[in-house]
Amino acid sequence: MAYDDSARAKVGVIIGALEELLGVPKQKREHPDPVELLIATLLSQHTNDRNSHRAFVSLKKEFPDWNDVLAAPAKRIASAIRIGGMADQKSLRIKEILRVLKKRYGSVDLSVLRDMDVDRGLEELQSLKGVGVKTAACVFLFSLRREVFPVDTHVHRVLNRLGVVTTKTPEKTFREMRGLVPPGTSYSLHTNLIRFGRLICRAQKPLCGSCPLYTVCEFPGKEEGRSRTLPSSRTPGEHRFMLLDNV
Numbered sequence: 001m002a003y004d005d006s007a008r009a010k011v012g013v014i015i016g017a018l019e020e021l022l023g024v025p026k027q028k029r030e031h032p033d034p035v036e037l038l039i040a041t042l043l044s045q046h047t048n049d050r051n052s053h054r055a056f057v058s059l060k061k062e063f064p065d066w067n068d069v070l071a072a073p074a075k076r077i078a079s080a081i082r083i084g085g086m087a088d089q090k091s092l093r094i095k096e097i098l099r100v101l102k103k104r105y106g107s108v109d110l111s112v113l114r115d116m117d118v119d120r121g122l123e124e125l126q127s128l129k130g131v132g133v134k135t136a137a138c139v140f141l142f143s144l145r146r147e148v149f150p151v152d153t154h155v156h157r158v159l160n161r162l163g164v165v166t167t168k169t170p171e172k173t174f175r176e177m178r179g180l181v182p183p184g185t186s187y188s189l190h191t192n193l194i195r196f197g198r199l200i201c202r203a204q205k206p207l208c209g210s211c212p213l214y215t216v217c218e219f220p221g222k223e224e225g226r227s228r229t230l231p232s233s234r235t236p237g238e239h240r241f242m243l244l245d246n247v
């Protein structure tokens with residue numbers, strides 16, 4: 001389809017421009033365990049990467065084994081993850097997920113995903129309460145290193161402004177992007193779009209005057225945003241810390 005061809009070409013331009021601006025993101029050699037990645041992603045909801053990382057480290061320090069988390073009262077779990085916010089709600093959710101994993105697979109383990117095709121695995125994860133398609137896709141990309149492109153609010157916003165997709169929700173963007181991301185580029189595009197969305201193409205008052213994608217962008221407000229630029233005291237190296245790279 002012509003639309004797909006032009007969208008694919010635009011995605012290629014975006015990947016190149018962002019890698020030039022922010023560098024080529026590299027995944028660590030070790031693959032984080034899928035259960036750890038799943039819990040870390042849940043902890044990252046409604047907070048920033050630094051606080052969710054602190055919550056994750058604190059949880060692992062208090063409970064080195066997931067079976068210990070499963071056996072612990074929710075209050076103790078909540079107190080370990082307090083810094084990440086919404087601790088009472090998240091502690092109950094984590095306990096419930098671990099309980100279902102143990103019941104479903106006989107242990108708190110998600111190795112079963114390794115042999116599953118991506119669609120089946122995404123469904124399997126989304127059947128867990130509190131796990132949406134973004135979280136499921138993060139487990140597949142960051143832990144299982146499969147070709148999946150997770151879409152969060154930054155990724156959704158930027159791709160819509162650039163005119164790659166015209167969608168109302170991140171879930172719809174996720175579906176539309178399947179087939180548009182060239183093999184081997186999901187990690188780079190996902191990571192750099194988040195950094196770019198935090199640093200330049202911010203939700204409010206994007207810094208269009210510092211944007212390398214200005215000419216291909218279809219956002220109606222870009223003309224007005226051209227007067228805003230990234231202050232020289234700030235660098236594209238900021239916003240590099242991402243929780244899921246540090247599980």
Ligand code: SF4
Nearest residue numbers: 201206208211217219
């Ligand atoms: S021109 Fe502005 S709105 Fe468009 S992608 Fe760049 S920063 Fe975002």
